[in-house]
Amino acid sequence: MMISPEAFLSQYENASYLELLHLKNEVVQCIAEFEQDYDMEEPGWGMQPGPDVHYQYNLEVLGKLAPMLQEAFNREYESGEKTISDYYKDMKKNS
Numbered sequence: 001m002m003i004s005p006e007a008f009l010s011q012y013e014n015a016s017y018l019e020l021l022h023l024k025n026e027v028v029q030c031i032a033e034f035e036q037d038y039d040m041e042e043p044g045w046g047m048q049p050g051p052d053v054h055y056q057y058n059l060e061v062l063g064k065l066a067p068m069l070q071e072a073f074n075r076e077y078e079s080g081e082k083t084i085s086d087y088y089k090d091m092k093k094n095s
Contacts, residue, residue, distance in 0.1 A: 002049060005060040009068065017072040018094055024065055030058050 012020060034055040077087045 002053075002057060005057065005064050008061060009064055012068065015068075015072065017069065017076045018090055020065065020069050020072050022094075024062070024069060027058050027062050027065065031055065031062065034058075 012023060015023070034051055037051075076082050077084060082090075
């Protein structure tokens with residue numbers, strides 16, 4: 001049984017923008033992998049719940065993660081102590 005997207009994301013309530021960005025990238029990668037496997041030949045198709053359920057779950061997570069990213073970005077870079085210059089520096093460090 002899978003936990004709800006809300007319960008999963010609750011563990012990231014106080015995460016930094018960069019932590020959330022990393023999570024977003026992981027979720028997008030999982031979505032892309034499913035979409036690339038158009039012939040459904042991956043070995044994961046025998047798992048339960050199936051990859052199609054994980055795909056739908058990841059889409060839900062991504063939808064709920066977007067406002068969290070926006071809030072964290074605004075908190076840290078727009079109205080927080082960091083500047084947009086810091087944002088660019090952070091992105092270079094983490095790429």
